[in-house]
Every structure is written in structure tokens, then in C-alpha cells.
Amino acid sequence: MEVLSDLAGERSGLMALAYRMLGTVADAEDAVQETYVRWYRLSEDERAAVENPAAWLTRVASRVCLDVLGSARVRREQYVGEWLPEPVPAASPVAAAAPPDPLDRVTLDDSVSTALLIVLEALTPAQRVVFVLHDVFGMPFDEVAEAVGRTPAACRQLATAARRHVRDGRARRASRALHDQLVAAFADACATGDLDALTTVLAPDVELRSDGGGKVSAARRPVRGADDVGRFLLGLIRQRPEATMSPIQTADGLGFIVHDAGIVEAVITVGVADAAVTDVWIMRNPDKLTAWE
Template sequence: MTDDDDALVAAVEGERRHLLALAYRMLGTLADAEEAVQETYVRWYRMDPRDREAVVSPRAWLTRVAGRVCLDVLGSARARRERYVGEWLPEPLPGAAPLAGAPAVDPADRVTLDEAVGSALLVVLERLTPAERVAFVLHDVFGTPFAEIAEVVGRSSAATRQLATSARRKVHAHPALDTAPAAHAEVTRAFAAAAAGGDLGALVALLDPAVELRADGGGHVSAARRPVVGADRVARFLLGVLAKNPGAVLEPAASVDGPVLLLRHAGRLLGVVSVGVAAGAVVDVWIVLNPEKLTAWSGV
């Protein structure tokens, strides 16, 4: 192997974190993201060596192929999630996860998301079609040109631009995505304090009248099978969860996409709680209780 070959291998392997961050935001779980990245590398190394050497930008090639792999996975994921027990939520990851801070793109290419709250974004992305999600994540999050995205989704550049526009409209229709990170963190702290203090009135006051709570137990642990809606119902549900686990605490923590609360009892992690905030009030509460989606937090 020549020095040039070594340099190419190093350059290609150096994109792994970038690809993992991209696939995670498209697919919503670390396991699915890792499988997509592995398949991307399999396709790279299966290429004829002369074809690999002819690739001008390994990052661009790998990004396009990862996008195609994720597009295929998203098509089958909808059927799998229809069979999922209860509500399905994206997997929260700690700030120290391998993909933390991975999107290393020019700030000028970060079109819309500098002020977005990531947990809300991941949930909203679930409402997009597979093609919309791929176009949005590649362009708005990772700054990929539309001409390259068009190759991924198999459409013209103009049609791909429309996909991203449609996705952007749906994403920003969610009020929590217009909340600045500092305001989101402040409300999250107040939410944790009110819940931990068992103060029903204070908790209700922080909740939007139409707040929605979704809990993901995956059929492995007890969780609400359907959304809980309304300030009073959500507040009572939360306080009921804490009452059933005397001594449970809500511990502030950082995820790769913003502040979260760790629900612990006797030192054991029970779940990860995220909130969506709009106009100073909590509009969404997401609680991931599925043990399979908490493994990354074991050392936190």
C-alpha cells in the first residue's frame, strides 16, 4: 500500500463521525445510524480501486451514498414503527456521544437551524416523508448542494429544492423550533423544579393548555400507550410517575441536541425527559423509557 493509499484510507475513515451524525438525524436511533454507516463503507470498499481513486471528494461521495442508504431504511422504518408498541420517539444521546458536534460544515451553510432546539427537531422530522427528511437533513443541517441531493433522491435539482422547502415549512410550523436555546434551558430548569417539588399548580402554570406528552416504553416497560393531552392531565401524569417512584429525581444533563432531564431512582436511570418550549411555556413533553434507547447513558 502506497502513502497515497494510506492517506485516502485515513481521509475516508475520518468521515465516520460526520456520517454517523448525518444518519442519526435521518433515522433517529444510534443503532440504525451505525448500520447505515457500515453499509456506506461496505459500498466504498467494494468499488474497484481505480474507481475509488477517481473520486474527487470522498466526503461528498460518502454523504450521497449514506443518504441513499438512509432513504431506503426510512421507507421500511414506517412499516416497523406501525408494529411498535406504543409511541415511538427518537433515541436521545448524551453530549459525550461519538457524534457530538460532528456536523463540521461552513457556518454559512447552516441555513436554518442555528437557533433550533434539537430534541424538537428530531421529533418533527418524523412527520416528513422519507424524501423530504433526506433533502432537509442533507441541505439544511449539513449544507449539501441541491445538485448532489438530487442524485440521492432520484429527482431533479428543482424538485429536490421543493422537497426541502416543503420539509422546512412543516418543520417550522412547530412552535418549539422558534425558541432560543437559552429560553429553552430556563424553562426546562423551571419544569424540573416544579415537578421535583410536587407542586401541581406551579407545574400547570408552566404548561401550555394544549401541551402533549408522549412516552416511549417500546413494550419493555410500562408507559402511556397514547399521548396525554392538556396541562392538568400532563401535570398529574408526571407527578404520578414521581409518586410511584419515591426518591426519584430529575437530573439536568446535556444531549447531543440540547438540554434534557434524566429520571433516576436509587441511582438507576429510568428515562430521559425532553421538553419542547414555545412562548415561555412547555408545549411538548417527550419521555424515553425504552431501555434499548438508554444504553448510551449507562456511564453518564
């Protein structure tokens, strides 16, 4: 009989799964904890009847995430300011998981990018769970159907719809090399305070969103347009002259971590499409920066 301690090794995989479904480490931890609690609450006979405990944990974690996603819209409405998914370092346990096939490595890495996680936010809860289980982790549709309580045919339809949204969201994205080149120019312009140079690399319809979670100062609404975004960024830099902005590699490509007096103040990720910076995402919510400390 498998006991709770015997299944502790499944935790990292469950965390990777739940993070991609929910978008924050804290929510993923809660979902995984609830999954283990449900296993622990089974009687000895019930646990003995489970032929594949690891698969049972995955099914239950998926259902827990599905329930959380169902209530997420209400929680988002109560959130102070803009809500963004939590960026995580490449070395974070939730960012790493063994792909079902080496050819899927790019898909797995990309699945923790801010750009893709924002696209996944636009999916229905069922679409998101099915997409993560099948397209990211390679779970067969028969097993996906058990996890989400749908037929395999219905899960295929959900995956097709989700894949279309994801494909549309990724269609204009630049290559990693071009992304990093433009983001480096973006950083140089910010460092020198050159508004003209900065607006040159920004798309005319660029959008900046910052997440403070109501705990630190952040723009309550998106800032849009090259001139407004450029002035907003340079204004932030002038307000915090002692802060340092250091380059980091993120799942989106080159990004930045901001320190002030040795404290992580922000993580900045950038979206690039059509040879211009189209999105600037600034994470300032301290609850979503713990992995970077």
C-alpha cells in the same frame, strides 16, 4: 487508491448525517456500516475510478437512509407504544459536525433537538434527506440531486416544502432563556409535588409522550391536557421515590436525566412555546439511552 481504512475518518461525519436523517443512533450505525460494506464490495478498478471517495460515501449513505426511511412507517406501526427520536448528549459524536459556515452553527445544533427531529418525522423520506443534506450540512443542490436520484430543480422544491414544515414547527418556540426558566419551574413543581404550580407552567393542550419500546413500562398513548399530564408526572414520582432527577443541557434546552440505583432510567426533554410547556418527551427505551450511561 483509497482503501477502507483510509476512509475511517469519514465515519463521524456520516454518523452525524445519518442520525439526523433516521433519528436513532442504532439506525445510523447500521446505515453507515452498510455504506462501508458497499465501498468494500467494489472492485479495485471501481474504487480507483471514484474521484472523490468521501463524496461517494456521503451519496451512498444518503441513499441507504432514503431506503430505510421508506420502510420506517411499517416499522413504526409494529413498534410497541409511542416512538420518539433518540435524545443524545451535546458531546455525542452524532451531535457534532463542522458546519459549512459559522452562521449555520445554531441550525446544526438545533438539528439534533427532539423538537426538530419530531418535525422531520412528518416529512416524506425525500424531503427529509434533502433538507438534512442541504439545509443542515450545506451540500449544493447539484450534489444533493446525485445523492437522492432527483433533478436539482426537484430537490429545491423538496427543500422548500421541508423548510416550510420546519418553519411552522419552530414558529412558536420560546427562546432558550425562557425555555430554561419555565422548565426550572416545572422541575421545582415536580419536586415538591405541587399540582397547582405544575399545571400553571403547562399549556392547556400540553402533550406528554413516553417511549419504552415495549421493553420497560411507559404510557402506550400520549397523555394530553395540563391536569392529566400533571397528575401523570406526579404519579410517576410517587411510584419511584428513590429515583433522582438531575438537570442536563440538551439540544432542546434544559432537560433531565433520571437515575435509579445508579442506572439511567429516563431522559426527559421538554418543548416550550407561547410561555408555557407544550410538550414533555420521556425516553425510557433502554436501547435509546446507551449514550447517557
